[in-house]
Amino acid sequence: MTDNNMALAQLEPGEEAIIEFSDVNKWYGDFHVLKNINFSIRKGERIVVCGPSGSGKSTMTRCINRLEEHQKGSILVDGIEMNDNLKNIEAIRKDVGMVFQHFNLFPHLTILENLTLAPIWVRKMPKKEAEEMAMHYLERVKIANQAGKYPGQLSGGQQQRVAIARGLCMKPRIMLFDEPTSALDPEMIKEVLDVMVQLADEGMTMVCVTHEMGFAKTVADRVVFMDAGEIVEANTPHEFFENPQHDRTQLFLSQILNH
Amino acid sequence: MTDNNMALAQLEPGEEAIIEFSDVNKWYGDFHVLKNINFSIRKGERIVVCGPSGSGKSTMTRCINRLEEHQKGSILVDGIEMNDNLKNIEAIRKDVGMVFQHFNLFPHLTILENLTLAPIWVRKMPKKEAEEMAMHYLERVKIANQAGKYPGQLSGGQQQRVAIARGLCMKPRIMLFDEPTSALDPEMIKEVLDVMVQLADEGMTMVCVTHEMGFAKTVADRVVFMDAGEIVEANTPHEFFENPQHDRTQLFLSQILNH
Amino acid sequence: ATLDDVKSKGFIQCGVSQGVPGFSNADEAGNWSGIDVDACRAAAAAVFGDAQAVKFTPLSAKERFTALQSGEIDMLSRNTTWTYTRDTALGLDFTAVNFYDGQGFMVRNDLGVTSAMELDGATVCTEQGTTTELNMADFFRKHGLSYVPVIVQKADEALAAYASGRCDVFTTDKSGLAAHRSKLADPSAHVILPETISKEPLGPVVRHGDNQWKDIVTWAMFVQVNAEEMGISSKNVAKIKAESKDPAIRRLLGAEGNMGESLGLGADWAYDIIAEVGNYGEVFENNVGPNTPVGLPRGINNLWTEGGVMYAPPVR
Amino acid sequence: MSENTNTNTSFLNDAGNRALIFQAVLLAVVVFVGYYLFSNLQANLETRGISTGFSFLNEPAGFPVLIHLIEYTEADTYGRAFAVALINTFVISLLGIILATVIGVIMGLARLSNNWLVARLATVYIETLRNIPLLLQMFFWYFAVLAAMPHPRNSIVFGDFFINKRGIYSPNPQFQDGSGFVLAAFLLSIVGAFFIVRWAKARQKATGNWFPAYWASFGTIIGVTLLAFVVTGFPVEFDLPSKSRFNVTGGMVLVPEFVAVLIALSTYTGSFIAEIVRAGILSVNWGQTEASRSLGLPDGKTQRLIVLPQALRVIIPPLTSQYLNLAKNSSLGAAIAYPELVAVVMGTTLNQTGQAIETIGLCMLVYGSLSLSISLFMNWYNKRMSLVER
Amino acid sequence: MAIEFKPSPSLPPPSDSVGPVAWVRANFFSSPLNIALTLFSVYVLYLMIPPVLQWGFLDATWEGSSKAACTAGGACWAFIGAYFEQFMYGLYPETEYWRINLALILLIVLVGMFAIKAVNKLFLSIAIIVVYPIVAFILFSGGMFGLETVETSNWGGLFLTTLLGVVGIVASFPLGVLLALGRRSNMPIVKSVCVVFIETIRAVPLITILFMASVMIPLFLPEGLNFNKLLRVLIGITLFSAAYMAEVIRGGLQAIPKGQYEAADAMGLTYWQSMCLVILPQALKLVIPGIVNTFIGLFKDTTLVYIVGMFDLLGRIQAANHDANWLGTTIEGYAFAGFVYWIICFGMSRYSMAVERKLDTGHKRK
Numbered sequence A, B: 001m002t003d004n005n006m007a008l009a010q011l012e013p014g015e016e017a018i019i020e021f022s023d024v025n026k027w028y029g030d031f032h033v034l035k036n037i038n039f040s041i042r043k044g045e046r047i048v049v050c051g052p053s054g055s056g057k058s059t060m061t062r063c064i065n066r067l068e069e070h071q072k073g074s075i076l077v078d079g080i081e082m083n084d085n086l087k088n089i090e091a092i093r094k095d096v097g098m099v100f101q102h103f104n105l106f107p108h109l110t111i112l113e114n115l116t117l118a119p120i121w122v123r124k125m126p127k128k129e130a131e132e133m134a135m136h137y138l139e140r141v142k143i144a145n146q147a148g149k150y151p152g153q154l155s156g157g158q159q160q161r162v163a164i165a166r167g168l169c170m171k172p173r174i175m176l177f178d179e180p181t182s183a184l185d186p187e188m189i190k191e192v193l194d195v196m197v198q199l200a201d202e203g204m205t206m207v208c209v210t211h212e213m214g215f216a217k218t219v220a221d222r223v224v225f226m227d228a229g230e231i232v233e234a235n236t237p238h239e240f241f242e243n244p245q246h247d248r249t250q251l252f253l254s255q256i257l258n259h
Numbered sequence C: 001a002t003l004d005d006v007k008s009k010g011f012i013q014c015g016v017s018q019g020v021p022g023f024s025n026a027d028e029a030g031n032w033s034g035i036d037v038d039a040c041r042a043a044a045a046a047v048f049g050d051a052q053a054v055k056f057t058p059l060s061a062k063e064r065f066t067a068l069q070s071g072e073i074d075m076l077s078r079n080t081t082w083t084y085t086r087d088t089a090l091g092l093d094f095t096a097v098n099f100y101d102g103q104g105f106m107v108r109n110d111l112g113v114t115s116a117m118e119l120d121g122a123t124v125c126t127e128q129g130t131t132t133e134l135n136m137a138d139f140f141r142k143h144g145l146s147y148v149p150v151i152v153q154k155a156d157e158a159l160a161a162y163a164s165g166r167c168d169v170f171t172t173d174k175s176g177l178a179a180h181r182s183k184l185a186d187p188s189a190h191v192i193l194p195e196t197i198s199k200e201p202l203g204p205v206v207r208h209g210d211n212q213w214k215d216i217v218t219w220a221m222f223v224q225v226n227a228e229e230m231g232i233s234s235k236n237v238a239k240i241k242a243e244s245k246d247p248a249i250r251r252l253l254g255a256e257g258n259m260g261e262s263l264g265l266g267a268d269w270a271y272d273i274i275a276e277v278g279n280y281g282e283v284f285e286n287n288v289g290p291n292t293p294v295g296l297p298r299g300i301n302n303l304w305t306e307g308g309v310m311y312a313p314p315v316r
Numbered sequence D: 001m002s003e004n005t006n007t008n009t010s011f012l013n014d015a016g017n018r019a020l021i022f023q024a025v026l027l028a029v030v031v032f033v034g035y036y037l038f039s040n041l042q043a044n045l046e047t048r049g050i051s052t053g054f055s056f057l058n059e060p061a062g063f064p065v066l067i068h069l070i071e072y073t074e075a076d077t078y079g080r081a082f083a084v085a086l087i088n089t090f091v092i093s094l095l096g097i098i099l100a101t102v103i104g105v106i107m108g109l110a111r112l113s114n115n116w117l118v119a120r121l122a123t124v125y126i127e128t129l130r131n132i133p134l135l136l137q138m139f140f141w142y143f144a145v146l147a148a149m150p151h152p153r154n155s156i157v158f159g160d161f162f163i164n165k166r167g168i169y170s171p172n173p174q175f176q177d178g179s180g181f182v183l184a185a186f187l188l189s190i191v192g193a194f195f196i197v198r199w200a201k202a203r204q205k206a207t208g209n210w211f212p213a214y215w216a217s218f219g220t221i222i223g224v225t226l227l228a229f230v231v232t233g234f235p236v237e238f239d240l241p242s243k244s245r246f247n248v249t250g251g252m253v254l255v256p257e258f259v260a261v262l263i264a265l266s267t268y269t270g271s272f273i274a275e276i277v278r279a280g281i282l283s284v285n286w287g288q289t290e291a292s293r294s295l296g297l298p299d300g301k302t303q304r305l306i307v308l309p310q311a312l313r314v315i316i317p318p319l320t321s322q323y324l325n326l327a328k329n330s331s332l333g334a335a336i337a338y339p340e341l342v343a344v345v346m347g348t349t350l351n352q353t354g355q356a357i358e359t360i361g362l363c364m365l366v367y368g369s370l371s372l373s374i375s376l377f378m379n380w381y382n383k384r385m386s387l388v389e390r
Numbered sequence E: 001m002a003i004e005f006k007p008s009p010s011l012p013p014p015s016d017s018v019g020p021v022a023w024v025r026a027n028f029f030s031s032p033l034n035i036a037l038t039l040f041s042v043y044v045l046y047l048m049i050p051p052v053l054q055w056g057f058l059d060a061t062w063e064g065s066s067k068a069a070c071t072a073g074g075a076c077w078a079f080i081g082a083y084f085e086q087f088m089y090g091l092y093p094e095t096e097y098w099r100i101n102l103a104l105i106l107l108i109v110l111v112g113m114f115a116i117k118a119v120n121k122l123f124l125s126i127a128i129i130v131v132y133p134i135v136a137f138i139l140f141s142g143g144m145f146g147l148e149t150v151e152t153s154n155w156g157g158l159f160l161t162t163l164l165g166v167v168g169i170v171a172s173f174p175l176g177v178l179l180a181l182g183r184r185s186n187m188p189i190v191k192s193v194c195v196v197f198i199e200t201i202r203a204v205p206l207i208t209i210l211f212m213a214s215v216m217i218p219l220f221l222p223e224g225l226n227f228n229k230l231l232r233v234l235i236g237i238t239l240f241s242a243a244y245m246a247e248v249i250r251g252g253l254q255a256i257p258k259g260q261y262e263a264a265d266a267m268g269l270t271y272w273q274s275m276c277l278v279i280l281p282q283a284l285k286l287v288i289p290g291i292v293n294t295f296i297g298l299f300k301d302t303t304l305v306y307i308v309g310m311f312d313l314l315g316r317i318q319a320a321n322h323d324a325n326w327l328g329t330t331i332e333g334y335a336f337a338g339f340v341y342w343i344i345c346f347g348m349s350r351y352s353m354a355v356e357r358k359l360d361t362g363h364k365r366k
């Protein structure tokens, strides 16, 4: 990594970081999947992560809310160190919402119940209040009229919007998206991206793994390119697309933009 | 059917027909699926069959090697009448190769074993000879290097090419294709069509149910259009595409070419 | 200890057979009767002064010792033969003999067999887990006879196998043969062969290691024999207690002193046994005597004074 | 101080520590319960003077056993009686498994038959037997069918075969001098048959011509053996069964207890296997059959070369558990006087020796190892089959 | 210019390819083998049906008070009539039958109330799982509220069979869930304890477990501590079916996609919250057919209690078969028992298949 991008991966002194990776390493068995990740994310920043398949994008993202454990280095989220301490993990998960590629809605619960589950059981919110809040978020993703249905009765795009609303219901300070549109048909991708753009406009801190380069250009503050478990390049979208520093990045961009 | 197309469905007197449908009728229960099919195919001719879903294309094709029984009329293949006589059926099946939409390779046998199975057990060929022949055909479809693998380890396009090679291994005089490319991804379609074009160039008699109109234009001697169990129109590709006689054909072509 | 246990439960759990008329058998209403049942009732009368304070657990022969060892039952009264091994190695203690028996054979009349010596080559049915199984083996070995053993889990099923013709011979204790014969469709079509091939002293059994409880069960039986010897029966016991001058009788019935104390029981323990269950002779007559369907003669089970072997140590 | 409480709570909150503590507690509970039960047991055995240990296995048993495939008399030890029972359990399980498989395959195929009547009959068979308790079926075969059989005096007679309440009697071959020669001829012909098959395979590989090797080798075995008999002048005498005073004596006999257990076990398990076979065959895509047919393979070869090998992969895992069930269910034979493990060991032996812990433990051990070996074998077989796939 | 296309009319199929004649030909006589099979089947039916009809119905005797009344040569159903109440209730006092009937009706009403929308399902479940067993127990054993005490040794017949089956399955359910969760745990000791328990139980026959329960448990308890034989047998049956239940439930747990666990984790639900709220509701729904099948197996297996000296339906029939008045009615007894078991087990298996079909479609998107 050149000094140039390095600078963009680290923050200026004095800036407030909401997520901080220092020397993070992770192995699956013998397989070194994350190598020496050093990276900080400012409050309110919108990060897009891209890179070839298997490069460790998902793994890195999932380390942020401890769906995966890292073995070396430290991750600080909102000032809390990520370790085995259950209290810490709980606290962080309350603050971090996540949206998955395959939505992972709970099929046995209605849309409304999907949304109120965590507020009621984790935040101990009264049911009524939780439902009001849920309806609010459902309106924001424009499917309030589907509240009583089951996930199986919705289209993929609608389901993904519900998943986003479910993440928001915990009023997280950070939202993680792991390829939220890659399981969707083209018409539905737009629905979902629209909602995400809207969220970005509201100043939510976002980490989004995606190959939707249009989305990256519009909303990202920085684009991170990973390969083979390393951050190869991190830069503003303009710099990233117009003037990639690394030949690996150039190759990747040529492939993905031609497609 | 007008007399005009009729002429194209029937042969001139004196021409040698390798497949001959006369007044063929077939019912599934009460459902009249083939209605009065009269149609002859010359030796070495390449026929493309198209038509809307459910029109009886597959059924007609499968009658040629008696995967389906017809109830009225007669089908002659290579001069042999199609009836309940097991000897006849066996004789015809040796002469007719078939390629299915879903490949239907035998998953518990290697590619090579898939190819040599019928030569060894039906043609009583020595194993060594059968394997040499199989390798020859595998080379023709350009996957000789996969001979030792199992079907599950190949891509769809490769599997379909193996299926074609398997059909060829019986040295059939006629090859039937039932939508051989419709289960494939776009890149793979080309692989398979290339092999089929090559076959056509060698003068094999072919009956091919497909909606690949490009293929039809390039290789077909005649295109047959079916609807509701009838042959609506049968004509040279040029006439068929440029100057369809029937409104039904026009409608179908307008739909399929726009797509 | 078992006595404390029993007292706190309020009843004696007694293992009996699953249905041998005259020994232990339940009627349609589930009321149990028989010699073995009365042994349990005698103990209950001694402990509680109430012969009905008993619950019965019907057991097959093969279950019975385990049930006793494991503590599932407090006493076993299930025409069980007193043998050396059982007394010493099984963790059991035999108390007294309430019926002297011997093993015999039953066959169909129409076979024309008159002696057990003619049974060469016969198929023999018996119940599993009894001394019968062993005695039968010994008998045939001793006389060099061949036989086919069919050993069935439960007595009733062994009998059913015999009745259905699976076997030529049914063997068990002779009293049992008589009892079982009464359960066959046509009892007179079957004959009990004269040979008695073993000694079968039957009696209640308790767990090893609890002498007090063993004494209670033992002496409950002895009291009944002594009572018969002294001419005390359930009908006259109240009168005798009030009137008798015989110190032996007065001691026995608790009119004088407290013989029950050393057993941990009350002074009336013997009185209660006789009053509620009767003396040995009564028990015999009521359950298996000549006037019952089983119809056994008193034979060696008579008092020693009458030519039998029933002899109980004195209560003093 | 605050630091102190912090480390304290974080110790308990640490996921790893929690797991450790939880497991330690569980382990402690398991050990404690085990110890508690064991000490009670010891105390109880002690106070009641129950003998312990396995020395009883060397003492004479004194009881007879109806069916013994090894030499056994009343004078033999409990250990030998145990061995006899063990063999009886093995034999009934093995025969049951074979028979149940045959019945299951036939019934499974019959249920798929395109003959309506055959399919219905098979359905009735399957749905009836699998929904009735096995013990009831055993009782039925033993008590009800037995009662309907004729008395020995009125045996059903087929030549030298007798059928009556006491069993099925057949001649028992007694081998005389010279039968060694016949045996040798028999073994040789098996070896020969093996070579015929190998030769036929090689020839087919080389020339493609098929030779009916299995029939030929079958014929060879029969022919050579018969020839040897003729040459040696039939050195076999048959101990023929004949009626005697009580029974039919002599010959070989299959006693009703054995027959009833075998029929009940195999028909009952067969009904489950039939469903497994059916499901396995249905799981093979119809396209496979069509592809095979369009290659010109006749239906028989299609089934043998294409459908069955694929169906087997689906069939084997559930089949394994049926075999396990059958082996365990053989213990019900105890209820109808078949002298298998439970009857002899947990029944008579336990009763004569009073050693419940040892005898029941022994039985559980045997069944445990029986189950284990069947499932190990089937896993191995399964692995071999599925290796072929990928 | 373009010719209009009119599909030709569909004609009826030739008479020899449809209709009963064609059906018969296709199903019975399509090939020589088929003809042989048909003839064979007809012969089997001929061997079986007329004698069974003759015996079971035409020549049967329906009333009478002993075997002597059955003179027609056919089945002696009078035997079943005479013993019917014992077969159903065992030796339970006749005057108290209403208690069992009442408990049964209560159960049916409670379960039936699931169909009513207005009823709160949670309360109903609690009523069935917690309150009902207590009520039923009091009804059955009495000794309270002026009800006469009925010894458990007098419980028997179909009543006992059902009791064993239902209690066994209901009680083994929570245990099975715990064992299944334990077996999937990544804590090695928890996992091995569960694996050892499950595999040991599954390796041995039920009869050894029943035998242990009925005679050996007291050997492991301190002297004086002892409890009812029925209870001990119930514990044995429960442990036994819990091991099988655990495997069924484990199958359901495995079928839940990993994403569901992850989504629950990401929301901050604790282990037990995510199990109870997210995973188990889905997993259990998936394995309802498996649970019903386990129940069918258990229901049939309850007959083994007869071997340890309890008189369930089969036991009562076996006992009645030895009644001197009714000797020779063995087949009738077994036929009746077979019929009862068959109705119940077959009914349940059909039910489970229906559930399976419903779940199959229910999960898909329309």
Ligand SMILES: Nc1ncnc2c1ncn2[C@@H]1O[C@H](COP(=O)(O)OP(=O)(O)OP(=O)(O)O)[C@@H](O)[C@H]1O
Pocket: A028, A029, A031, A033, A051, A052, A053, A054, A055, A056, A057, A058, A059, A060
């Ligand atoms: N549970 C696991 N065990 C072992 N290896 C894993 C596991 N999960 C992921 N991997 C491997 O780690 C590497 C990185 O995986 P990751 O899912 O983070 O990649 P990615 O960049 O998100 O790829 P994609 O674009 O395909 O989602 C891959 O090579 C993958 O095979």
Ligand SMILES: Nc1ncnc2c1ncn2[C@@H]1O[C@H](COP(=O)(O)OP(=O)(O)OP(=O)(O)O)[C@@H](O)[C@H]1O
Pocket: B028, B029, B031, B033, B051, B052, B053, B054, B055, B056, B057, B058, B059, B060
């Ligand atoms: N086995 C069958 N039983 C009953 N009806 C059938 C059967 N097979 C096909 N059909 C019906 O016969 C009609 C013709 O089927 P066929 O498969 O020949 O159509 P097709 O022209 O090949 O259509 P597609 O393009 O969808 O493959 C359809 O309406 C179909 O539903």
Ligand SMILES: [Mg+2]
Pocket: A057, A058, A059, A178, A179
């Ligand atoms: Mg990923």
Ligand SMILES: [Mg+2]
Pocket: B057, B058, B059, B178, B179
């Ligand atoms: Mg088609």
